[in-house]
Amino acid sequence: MSCEHHGHDNLFLPREARILHTHRPTASEKHFTLQLADGAPLEFAPGQILEVGVMGYGEIPIGLASSPTRTGTFDIVVRTVGRVSTAINEKEVGDSLWIRGPLGHGFDLDSLKGHDVLIVAGGIGLCPTRSLIQYIEDRRDEFGRFLLFYGARDPLQLLFTEDRLHWRASGDVEYFETVDRADASWTGNVGVITTLFKKVQLLPETRVVICGPPIMFEFVIKELDRLGIVRENIFVDLERRMKCGVGKCGHCQINDKYCCIDGPVFTFSEIQELEEAI
Amino acid sequence: MSAFFIEGRDFELFVDAVIGARRVVGPVAKRTKFVYAELESAEELRLDFDVTILPPKKVFFPPSQDLVRFSDGVVGGCIDPVETVLLGVHFYDVKGIDMTDFLFRERNEDWNYLAQREATTIVASSIQSISPRAFWSSVGAEVEPQGHDAFLTKVNGGYLFETRTPKGEALLGYGSFREATDAEVGAAALANAAAMKQCPERLDYPSEAIAEKVRDSFGDVAMWDELAKDCFSCGSCNTVCPTCYCFDVRDAWNLDQASGTRTRYWDACLTREFATVTMAGGGTENFREHHSARFRHRFMRKAAYLNEKLGGPACTGCGRCSQACTADIADPVRVITHIMEVSS
Numbered sequence: 001m002s003c004e005h006h007g008h009d010n011l012f013l014p015r016e017a018r019i020l021h022t023h024r025p026t027a028s029e030k031h032f033t034l035q036l037a038d039g040a041p042l043e044f045a046p047g048q049i050l051e052v053g054v055m056g057y058g059e060i061p062i063g064l065a066s067s068p069t070r071t072g073t074f075d076i077v078v079r080t081v082g083r084v085s086t087a088i089n090e091k092e093v094g095d096s097l098w099i100r101g102p103l104g105h106g107f108d109l110d111s112l113k114g115h116d117v118l119i120v121a122g123g124i125g126l127c128p129t130r131s132l133i134q135y136i137e138d139r140r141d142e143f144g145r146f147l148l149f150y151g152a153r154d155p156l157q158l159l160f161t162e163d164r165l166h167w168r169a170s171g172d173v174e175y176f177e178t179v180d181r182a183d184a185s186w187t188g189n190v191g192v193i194t195t196l197f198k199k200v201q202l203l204p205e206t207r208v209v210i211c212g213p214p215i216m217f218e219f220v221i222k223e224l225d226r227l228g229i230v231r232e233n234i235f236v237d238l239e240r241r242m243k244c245g246v247g248k249c250g251h252c253q254i255n256d257k258y259c260c261i262d263g264p265v266f267t268f269s270e271i272q273e274l275e276e277a278i
Numbered sequence: 279m280s281a282f283f284i285e286g287r288d289f290e291l292f293v294d295a296v297i298g299a300r301r302v303v304g305p306v307a308k309r310t311k312f313v314y315a316e317l318e319s320a321e322e323l324r325l326d327f328d329v330t331i332l333p334p335k336k337v338f339f340p341p342s343q344d345l346v347r348f349s350d351g352v353v354g355g356c357i358d359p360v361e362t363v364l365l366g367v368h369f370y371d372v373k374g375i376d377m378t379d380f381l382f383r384e385r386n387e388d389w390n391y392l393a394q395r396e397a398t399t400i401v402a403s404s405i406q407s408i409s410p411r412a413f414w415s416s417v418g419a420e421v422e423p424q425g426h427d428a429f430l431t432k433v434n435g436g437y438l439f440e441t442r443t444p445k446g447e448a449l450l451g452y453g454s455f456r457e458a459t460d461a462e463v464g465a466a467a468l469a470n471a472a473a474m475k476q477c478p479e480r481l482d483y484p485s486e487a488i489a490e491k492v493r494d495s496f497g498d499v500a501m502w503d504e505l506a507k508d509c510f511s512c513g514s515c516n517t518v519c520p521t522c523y524c525f526d527v528r529d530a531w532n533l534d535q536a537s538g539t540r541t542r543y544w545d546a547c548l549t550r551e552f553a554t555v556t557m558a559g560g561g562t563e564n565f566r567e568h569h570s571a572r573f574r575h576r577f578m579r580k581a582a583y584l585n586e587k588l589g590g591p592a593c594t595g596c597g598r599c600s601q602a603c604t605a606d607i608a609d610p611v612r613v614i615t616h617i618m619e620v621s622s
Contacts, residue, residue, distance in 0.1 A: 010355035011388055012345040012527075012540065055348040056538050058529045082556040098353060214563070240565065241555045243527050246386040250524030250547060253575070254565070256583035261385060275496055276565055276575075 011246050014053060014098035020073060022093055025159045029124070030089040031065070031077045034097065042074050046131035047106030047237060047265040050099045051245045052076060057087035061242035061260065063128025064102065069138040077127040077159065103245040107132050107209065107235060107265050115207045115233075116145040120220050122193055122212025126150055126159050128237055128264075129211045133163075133173070140172050147174045147200060151193035151212070154181045174200065192216075197223045204228040210268075211237035217278045221268065234268035238277065281458040281466075282450060285436040292453025293320035296363055299452065300399075303337055304365040305330055317365075325366050325432065329409035329596055333520035334371050335378050337364055338395040342543045345390055345527070349537035356539075357389050359397035363449070366403045366430070370414035370594040372423035374520025375400070377588055379425055381523055384587070390542075399445045404431040404466070405473040411597030413611050415477035418485055418590035431466035438466040479597065479611045483618050485590050493582040495617050496574065505613055506573035508605035513546025515576065515599035515608040521592045522546070547579075548572050573607075581614060 016037035023031040036042055044064055053059030060082075066075035080089045091097060117136060121129045136143050148167060152158045158179070167175035176196045178189040189195065193216060206229055210220050217236060224234055240252035242260040252259035255274040257266075271277040284292060296302055302317045305327040312327035314334050344356045367375070375395075382391040402423065428446030431438045438458055441447045481488070495501060516522045526545040531538040545552065552572065553565040566572045584592040593610055600609035607613075 009387075010345070010357055010390065011386055012390065012542075013355045014346070014353060016351075016353070053529075055346075055353060055540070056529050056531050058527065058540070096351070239555065241553065244525070246388070247384075248382065248386070248388055248523065248525070249527065249542075250545070251526075251552065253547075253553075255578070276571075 011248075012100070012244070014051070014055075014059070014100045016096050017099045019091055019093050019095050019097065022091075025077070025161065026157055028080045029077055029159060030080070031075065031160075032091075032097070033066075033073050033075050034099075035073050037096065041071055042102065044068050044074070044102035045106035045109070046135045047104075047128060048102035049104050049128075049242065049245065049260070049264060050076065050101035051103065051242070052078070052088060053084065053098045054087040054091065055098055058084040059098075059100070059243075059245075060084045060088075061103075061240075061245060061264075063131070063237070063264070065127040065130045067131050067134030067138060069135055075130075077124070079124055100245060103242075104260050104264050105262065107237075108267075109135070111233070112136075112207045112209075113142045114144065115205060116147070116203055117143055117207050117209070118147045118149065118202060119209045120149045120193060120212070120216075121210075122151050122216040123153065123157065124159070125211035125213070125216075125237070129209060130160065130163070132209060133167075137170075137172050145174070145206075146172060147202075148176070149193055149196045150175070150177045151196070151216075152177075152179050154179050155183050155186045176200070192219065194219045194223050197227075202227050202229070204230075205233070207233050207235070209235045209237070214278050231269040231272060232267055235265055236268055236271065236278075237265050238263050238271075240264075280441055280447075281463050282439045282441070282455040283434075283436055283458040283462050284439060284453050284455050288454045289437055290320040292455075293317070293323055293365070295452040296365070296449060301360050301362045302365055303334070303362060314364075323366065325403050325430070326406045327366070328407040329368070329412065329598060329601075331598075332518060333374055333596065333598065334364055334367050335375060335520055335523075337362060337398060338375075338391050339378060339382075339523060339544075342541055343390060344539045344541050346540040347537070348540070355390075357393045359393040362394070362398045363401065364398050365401045367400055367426065368405050368414075368596075369402055369423045370412075370596050371520055372400065372402050372426045373418070373421060374594045374596070376421075376423065376425045377521045377584075377592055377594075378523050380588060381584075399428075399449065400426040401446070401449070402426040402429045404429075404433075404470055406432055408473065408476050408478065409597050409601070410478055411600035411609065412477050412595060413479035413481050413597060414595030415474045416480045416482060417593050417595035417610070420485060421588070421590035431469055433466045433469050434462055438462050440466075477595075479595075479600075479609075481595070481611050481614060483614070485585065488591065488614055488618065489582040489585045492577060492614065492617055496578065499570070501617075501620070502570045502574045503568075505607065505616065506570035508607050509548070509569045509573050510604055511548055511550050511569050511572065512604060513548045514602040514604065516546035516548055517544060518598035518602040519580075520594055520596055520598070521580070524552075547575055577610075577613060580610065 017034040021033035240259040247261035
């Protein structure tokens with residue numbers, strides 16, 4: 001079967017990961033808890049990605065959605081969008097996914113530690129930032145104030161119900177959420193995510209992490225400018241079509257950067273000069 | 279390292295002897311043009327080629343290449359290099375290979391390319407005929423060709439064979455070589471210098487000045503729209519380029535529907551879908567939506583973005599894109615000269 005006569009590593013050879021648990025938070029998303037089939041731990045940093053695939057269908061880049069502080073297993077959340085994500089989301093407990101990674105450059109934890117941290121997550125952007133949220137919760141005394149803003153299109157799109165209940169009750173995080181459009185059941189905040197800024201006071205030294213749809217960045221950055229937060233302290237987690245994940249295939253290029261190896265997490269100061277970034 | 283000479287009548291015997299021992303790829307005629315192909319006999323070899331349709335990178339980075347094979351839950355790689363002699367590579371294509379060598383090695387070593395590259399002996403050859411759109415004498419002139427193991431120059435009724443590496447020296451055993459005379463070495467140098475003077479197109483600006491001005495022109499949307507207005511987004515300029523290395527990865531099932539392959543295929547950043555991401559609800563987001571943004575991206579890649587890494591532009595002056603472009607708008611000499619003269 002294998003024709004590998006060569007001693008070198010093959011960047012494209014995936015590892016088998018077993019599905020231990022699945023959960024459907026919304027109609028289109030599926031949350032997987034995985035473990036490498038050989039039992040080895042997966043070592044990664046919050047913000048890094050995996051190429052996740054089903055053999056015969058292909059691979060897609062997915063941000064890790066759990067913290068490396070919670071060892072043994074790791075989580076991903078996949079939204080059914082195209083051919084590969086559909087194939088992944090048909091898999092159930094006991095089946096396998098094939099992964100490569102961790103890949104890319106995650107959040108700069110050294111720059112966050114010792115400071116107030118605000119995470120602004122829009123829609124499915126909550127998934128890759130969940131890795132950092134859990135990390136901060138697990139090492140709470142290494143960080144200053146911890147705030148989390150989460151916005152979704154409507155109440156049906158809200159992810160991580162259990163997590164949200166926990167964050168609301170937790171003394172470790174100041175949690176705020178909003179929906180663009182409410183339904184009859186919704187009693188919380190309504191409006192775009194920037195409406196949450198008026199609910200809190202933030203110091204200009206606050207470190208801010210943004211992950212969400214491209215349109216959200218622009219408005220959040222305006223708020224941060226107003227608060228005097230410098231762009232070196234703003235971290236953005238970008239999404240592109242990272243096909244190879246190892247800086248070769250060219251699909252995720254943003255000007256002269258490769259999202260997959262130079263990112264997917266960048267400081268806003270790094271990308272503000274890149275015309276193709278946002 | 280050293281210079282040797284082989285008579286013209288002995289050269290064919292040499293090539294046939296190498297073909298008997300190894301896989302040999304070299305330029306052969308295809309109708310009115312030339313292509314790199316596996317040689318069956320020395321007669322097919324056309325060292326008088328001007329330029330080949332596709333560059334020789336296809337020996338290490340083929341248009342389609344299996345990366346992974348799978349069958350019933352078993353997944354394995356397919357790195358399987360074949361000892362090869364690539365015979366007859368003009369210096370500008372050696373420079374292109376140097377660039378892809380660097381790019382497939384940097385940061386993450388891609389042995390799907392590097393294994394075949396290491397198993398290949400490259401014999402460069404002098405330019406005997408010149409392509410009408412070539413500008414290799416001027417573009418990136420500060421960058422010397424590196425990755426060849428020997429250099430062959432047609433001179434004095436035979437060939438001067440200059441060995442550059444032990445891999446090149448290892449070929450000496452296949453032919454009746456003798457040590458070259460100083461006169462033969464001198465005549466070869468003259469022949470190669472004369473070819474440089476006959477290059478038909480010129481890019482008369484230093485690489486650094488080009489890189490700076492091209493980078494600064496990014497925001498001149500009107501200029502890029504005008505330069506790109508006839509672009510069909512066909513990607514021919516990418517396909518024929520010796521330094522383009524982007525690829526797509528796709529899975530395919532075998533007929534048994536139980537096994538299959540994950541394969542990479544050459545891709546082209548000029549094509550419409552290249553930077554497109556599928557969004558929820560069936561929509562798409564294209565990060566280079568307009569053809570002029572894609573056309574501009576190619577010029578940024580060739581003239582500015584990679585210069586620091588490569589020591590010069592990611593262009594060898596082969597002129598293939600100029601010839602391949604259906605609308606004849608891809609010629610780097612015309613585009614870059616326009617930017618240097620017009621752009622403020």
